[in-house]
Amino acid sequence: MRFSRINAFAKVETLYVVRDKRSLGLAFVLPFVLLVLFGSSLSYDVKNIPIVIWDQDRSSKGRELISAFEGSRYFRVIGFWQGYDRIVADLDRAKASVAMIIPPGYSKALARGKKAEVQFLMDGTDSTTAGISSGYISGIILEENLHTLLRMPGLGMPPINPCLRVWFNPEMESKNFIIPGLIGVILVIIGALLSSLTLSREWETGTMETMIALPLRPMEVVIGKMIPYFVIGMINITILLISSVFIFHVPIRGSIALIYLFSTVFTIGTLGLGILISGVAKNQTLANQMAIVLTYLPSFILSGFVFPIDNMPFIVQGITYLVPARYFIYALKAIFLKGLGLDSLYTNLLLLSIFAVGVTILAARKVPRRLD
Numbered sequence: 001m002r003f004s005r006i007n008a009f010a011k012v013e014t015l016y017v018v019r020d021k022r023s024l025g026l027a028f029v030l031p032f033v034l035l036v037l038f039g040s041s042l043s044y045d046v047k048n049i050p051i052v053i054w055d056q057d058r059s060s061k062g063r064e065l066i067s068a069f070e071g072s073r074y075f076r077v078i079g080f081w082q083g084y085d086r087i088v089a090d091l092d093r094a095k096a097s098v099a100m101i102i103p104p105g106y107s108k109a110l111a112r113g114k115k116a117e118v119q120f121l122m123d124g125t126d127s128t129t130a131g132i133s134s135g136y137i138s139g140i141i142l143e144e145n146l147h148t149l150l151r152m153p154g155l156g157m158p159p160i161n162p163c164l165r166v167w168f169n170p171e172m173e174s175k176n177f178i179i180p181g182l183i184g185v186i187l188v189i190i191g192a193l194l195s196s197l198t199l200s201r202e203w204e205t206g207t208m209e210t211m212i213a214l215p216l217r218p219m220e221v222v223i224g225k226m227i228p229y230f231v232i233g234m235i236n237i238t239i240l241l242i243s244s245v246f247i248f249h250v251p252i253r254g255s256i257a258l259i260y261l262f263s264t265v266f267t268i269g270t271l272g273l274g275i276l277i278s279g280v281a282k283n284q285t286l287a288n289q290m291a292i293v294l295t296y297l298p299s300f301i302l303s304g305f306v307f308p309i310d311n312m313p314f315i316v317q318g319i320t321y322l323v324p325a326r327y328f329i330y331a332l333k334a335i336f337l338k339g340l341g342l343d344s345l346y347t348n349l350l351l352l353s354i355f356a357v358g359v360t361i362l363a364a365r366k367v368p369r370r371l372d
Helices: 003-019 021-028 030-041 060-070 084-092 106-111 127-151 175-195 198-205 208-213 218-246 256-281 284-301 314-320 324-338 342-365
Strands: 049-055 075-080 098-102 116-123 160-167
Touching: 003 218, 021 218, 030 175, 030 218, 049 060, 049 084, 049 127, 060 075, 060 098, 060 106, 060 127, 075 084, 084 098, 084 116, 106 116, 116 127, 127 160, 175 218, 175 256, 175 284, 175 324, 198 208, 198 256, 198 284, 218 256, 218 342, 256 284, 256 324, 256 342, 284 324, 324 342
Parallel strands: 049 075, 049 098, 116 160
Antiparallel strands: 098 116
C-alpha cells in the first residue's frame, strides 16, 4: 500500500463529493435538522425495569416490601447486594435502572408508629424510565401504606416514606439522553447513506472499468473512498457536539477526546458497511434502500435509543447485540451524563473496533479486480 496512490484516489472522491451539491446538503444540513426535530419531540414508555436491592434491616417487614416489588409486573429484581459499591457499579453500567435500600431500623420504626424511610436511587440518563419508575414506586409504596394502615388503624400518617434520588440527570431532562442517542443515529444516516453510493456510482456511470485498470489494490480503493466521508463525519460530530452544548445545554461530564475516539471507530465501521452495501447492490437506488434497511432502521429501533432493550422479546434482545449503534449510543450516554472513562467502556470500544475492521475487509473484497 502506498500513500500517494491512496491520496490521489481520495482527491478524486473528494471532487465527486464537492461537485454533488445534494450530497453536501445532505451531509451538513440534515444532521442539524434531525437533531432539532427529534430532540424536541421524542418520548418513551417503559416496563420491566431492572432493580437491585440492599436490605440492611433483614426483617419480615422488609421482606414484605421486597415481595411487593418482586410481585410487580413493572419491576424485575436482578440482584440482592450488600454495600453501595455493587449498586453504584450496576447503575453506572446500566445493568440496573433502580436501586432500593432498606435501612437498618426500618421494622422498628414501623412498630413504633414512626415514619420508616426507604431510599431509592434511579438512573436518570433515561429520564422517561426514571420518571415512570418514580410513579411505579409511589404506587407500590402507597399500596403498602394502605395495608399497614388497615392493620394499624391508630396511625395518622403514611408509615413508609420513599426517599427518591435521581442520579446523572437530576432534573430528568429528556433532551439529556435523547441528544446523545440522536448523535449516534445521525452518524449512521450520514455515513451509511453517503458511502453506499460509492461503488454503485462507479458501475452506473461506467467508470468501473477505469478504476479496475488503475494500479490500485482493493483496500486502497476502500480507504480512498472513505477519507472524504470520514472528514465529513468528523465535521458533523463537531457540529453536533457544539449544538448539543450551546443549543440544548446538554452536559458533557466525560472526556470529549473519548467521544471523538468512539466516533472515529464507529464512523469507520459505518462507512465500511456502506461501501460493502454499495459493492453488493451495484445500483445507487438499491444501495440507498439497503443502507436504510440495514443501518438506519436497526440503529433507530434496536439500539436502545427509542425502545428500552429490556422491554423487547428475548429473541429480539439477542439481535440487538449485532447492532453496532447499541454500543456506540450507550457509550455516548455514559460519557455525556455519567462521565465514565475508557476503563468502563473498553468492551464497547473493542466490539466497535472488531466491527470496523471486519466490514472494511469485507468491503475490500467486494471491490472488483476485473469485469465479469
